[in-house]
Amino acid sequence: MARMKFLCDADRCIECNGCVTACKNANEVPWGVNRRRVVTLNDGEPGEKSISVACMHCDDAPCAAVCPTDCFYTTTDGIVLHDKDLCIGCGYCFFACPFGVPQFPEQRAFGSRGRMDKCTFCAGGPEEPGSQAEFEKYGANLIAEGMLPACAEMCATKALLAGDGDLVAEIFHHRSTSRDGRPQTWGWATAYGAGLS
């Protein structure tokens, strides 16, 4: 079975936020909820790098481990989804997720946050695939239609890759090794130092 993965090529991402927009458009998420975001490190300095991040669909997901109602599940494609009917909006998943992924439509006193929303790898949720109910709760189910997540499809520089983890890794491997002027990104010498063998 494929294991679906995202990968953002920091050498290509130009912080255009096209992926963020594509995601909002495809999934019609509410105001204030962003399933994907672009983070720029060392902004404005030489060597600044931008990286687009959303749910990493962790193998052993911290969000799922702490959820009081155990509402997460992993699909056979390795996509981590959750059931909004079971979610109580406690926010624990947000505090456990290393990538700050889970989002909440409200931020009010007395801990009322509304039900959690997060990146679904455009794979909908636990409703009839393609149904109106699924769309309203979880957004698009492009995977069921044989497509890939809207963000990666949109990416103009093809920095953001999505799909079977092995394929994505292969593409990135090819890119890294054939990238001109960057011999230091890959290979034995990079990993262990040229003096060591």
Next chain:
Amino acid sequence: MKNQLKQPKTRNALRRIGWLTALVVVFAMAVPLTGYVYVAVAQDDERAQQSQQNQAWSGTNPRSEVWRQARQSYEGVSAVDSPAANVLISSSGETFRQVRMGPVSTYLPWFLAFMLAAMAMLHVFTGGGHKLGKLSGKRLPAWSLFDRVLHWYVAVLFLVLAVTGLSLLFGRAVLIPVMGPEGFAAWARASKFIHDWAGPFFVVGVLVMSVAWLHHNKPTKVDLHWLLKGGAFGKHLPAGRYNGGQKIWFLVNVAAGLIVCITGVLMLLPNIFENRELFQINLIVHGIVGIAWLGVSFAHIYMATLGAPGSVDITTKGHVSSEWAKVHRSLWYEEVKDQEFQAEQKKSTAS
């Protein structure tokens, strides 16, 4: 004629313009290409430097630096404006998960079980509290209406908070198999709602209690004697109005109350206080201290019911039988019996 003379001239001019244009076009296309030559030369230089660097293994890979920063929770910039959006990776999330699902979920239930078992053992080995036998009807006034209301206000909220809080932490393991995922989700949602709203009322109760009952909870030598000689294990040692065990229970309430209430309130106000690390620490500390407090409360509950029959009257009726006071609070009994009996007598004849 004029026309014939002019013709070659215009043709020449046109030809010149044509050549010039071609020249400009060629230049326009060629000049930028020199950039490639420059880049190639520069890259050769860079490569030469790099290979030297690689040989000496001194250079740091600029890309690896970026990923190192990402891994170490460097703050960047993001167009998305939500909590912690500008941090790529925060390991504390995984730490929070491991602590909560590891030691917290393992040892706290054992502690509760230990306290329950300890009370059961105490009951079996001491044969239960002193049976008062037939009561004379003489009684000592103990608690005002204010004290009694305060006690049950705090106690009921305490139990409600304990049940709902425990549901959030252990319901997944204990209640989902019983209630099913949907049933438990409904209960968990109610639990969260009740816990969130009961919390602030409880905070007020604990604060009032800590102040109102401070004056009679000062430790004395008698308390020390009571504690060291095993007053808590069923021996009837001299004690004043409150014994050493009760004063410790009061102290536990003030200390645990402070910690549980502060961490609880911090978690309730997401806009003001909540950040990821603070919430993670708060929830862990809140859970540990809250459940430890609950465990200690088992001792209080046992002592006030099976451990010393008759005690509950103080919190419900406000007075207690003189037989009870003689056994459990000998010093207090000696101190107040005469005046209080008379006062009581007057009251009961008057009414």
